[in-house]
Amino acid sequence: MRTLPKGGQRHRRGVPGRGVALLVGALLTGATVLFGLMPGAARAEPEAIREFGEGAQIVLRTTTDIGAMAPAVERFLATRPDLSVRYEQWGSNDLFALTAEECAAGTPGAHLVISSAVHHLVKLVNDRCAAPWVSGPAAALPDALVWRNEIWGITREPAVIVYNRALVPASEVPRSRFDLLDLLRPERTPYAGKVATYDIEASGLGFLFAFMDSQEASTFGALMEAFARTGAVATCCSAEIIRGVQEGRYLMAYNVLGSYAQTRAAEDPLLGIVAPSDYTLVLSRAAILPGPVADPRAGALLDFLLSAEGQLALARERLIGLDPDAEEEAGRQVPIGLGLPLLLAMDPAKVAQFTSRWRDAFGPGRP
């Protein structure tokens, strides 16, 4: 997290409290109205900003760490020296709230929005906040990764389990969710309070992974129960969770974004990665071009990211594909398709029920 500034940490600390307010709001009035109220409370700030190049400016807002996408952006600007990119790194919920608010006001502030919380962007597309863009690279995507020519999946990142090789014996490394359940089952399991996962109220991506799990298999119910019983830790953000595992605060972490884990694992041999063999969720970070009409320069950036060269640049930063070296076992891959079914993850009632179940499980043991 080379580029994570202080603002990001301050922001993260602020998240849980607002999460509760968010939830109450969602229960009462629905998400759309709620996000309209947000700026009155405390205007969200980007976690980090960096300017690339000099020229006509493309405003790119994304949840992706600047370091992960900087090489791709720089390569793009090398082909288009007439352009510059203002790279804003945001938290997923703030990014959604801001984009929805700007859409409602009819004043899109960004030219390109890329988020790992793809259900947010599907909702924005359904709310007519995204502009269509038709091009060769966009048309070459598989059907599951395009919707209405308004949203595109630009990466392939698995949701993995990471563990500390020093602290978890090789024989106990879980290969699947069933193995994880077995580890948590004994009365005095050493893993009690030592397993971490995303706080779904704070992280859009965490919510999405948990929600997809609940849709995909019945193991999720058992897993929630086991997490609750053993006092698992729900916390925010890939970086923090992985650092916790590295430092030994957690023995393992569930549903971590594979791209971050692989980057860390490349530096730290103690960090082990497992793609669950029962099924592995594969996330494609989604991109939209906000506004009624697409900005052609932002469209060119999108085309570059989808082109062979752009994909190669993203793959170098492990944003695409499962790295065969880092991956200890490959399972059945379940891509998270971009389309209507994700709208369910944005339904206020559904979200309220799901979070309430989650809070019931994690509520007492929450840090």
Next chain:
Amino acid sequence: MSLTPMAELRPTLSLGARLVAGLGALLAIGGVVLALAAFAYGRTAAREAFDRLLVGAANDIASAISIREGQVVVDLPASAFQLLALAPEDRVAYRVSGPGGKLLTGYEDLPDPPSRGGGPAFYDAAFLGEPARYIVVSRRFAERSFSGRVEVVVGQTLRARNDLARDITGKALVVLAIGGLAMLLLALLIVRGALGPLDRLAARLEARDPQDLTPLDGRVPREVLPMVQGINGFMGRLDRQFGTMRRLISDTAHQLRNPVAALRAQADLARDEPDPERQRLLVARIHARTVGLGHLLDQMLSRAMVVHRGDSARRAVLDLRDIALAAVEAGDPQLIAEGASVALEIEEDPVPVRGDELSLTEAAKNLLSNALKHGQAPVRVGVSQQGREARLWVEDAGPGPSAEVRARLGERFVAGAAQGGGSGSGLGLSIAGAVAEAFGGRLEMTGGEGAPFRMALVLEVAE
């Protein structure tokens, strides 16, 4: 063949072109009507198909509503969204609201259904500025803790519907175009087939020898029959006139050869005769022969004229008595001058016949002249009517010609041949015969051998 000059024949649009244009217009109009029908059908089919999707999704959502502790709980089923995702490019609007329109989940600002009846109802309205199709279903709860109606509204934009409608219409139009082309092709074949007899007729006429004036035969379509009959009648007349001309030339040659040879011989004699008295005699004989020759020429021309008129002149209703009177009054000045007397016997009532006045008068004059020349006085001319037959007769007191001559009377140059030239009086009867034939009648010979010899022109009485 001096037909109407080609310059005056202006060809109009061909029958084939007319038929093809007509059939083409018919197909075009039919095509437009069918295309509109296909368009309407495509829209209806697409609408029904995707309306079912809406019903399924709305019912899915409605059945997932439950009451827990007096509260309405909406647990949206994933299946509803998967169902709606069958229209892969369309945005979805939904709303679940409780009693009093209280929003339970979904989009708050959706257009309301036009009427809130009990059953499911479809309506068209916009969704965030894009046209969409909505359904409203309601579910009534009557529990101890909650009683009231929960309303589910599901809407979907129209992209998939329009695509399907376009697809159905497009395919129907392709089939329609293929069918239309096939029908046009068939129509061309049919038109060619129907106009075939005309082409074959034209080819037969064109391939004909210019001298061939025989009637066209064979099978022709009923519509063309009057035309072919007209051509045949025309060619028949032409043929007869050609025949007349040929006969005139042949008769003329035949009749004139001998008299002219005799004249020449006598002229030779006269030239070489030293005795003036005998030379004068010869010249007198030459004169007499020249007069006879002139008479013969008159008669031959008259016959040609009569035959020609029989074919070409208009036929009027005439009183046969007028004809007889005219014949007697015209008379043969030469014969009348010789002191012959002619008596006219006509009745009081008119005797109408159909024919050409000039031809009939000529025939009557010839009969009269024949009687005056060859018969014995008194000569009588009369007109009588018996039933449907009208007669113009000439009678003399003589015995009539010999049986041998009688048998050959009416042929063209009997008299001339029998007499070996000279006055050529037999031609007169031949004229009368030709006239009778031309107007559908005949020449009748009665009497002789004691009774007065009578020749009659028998014609049908006109109405």
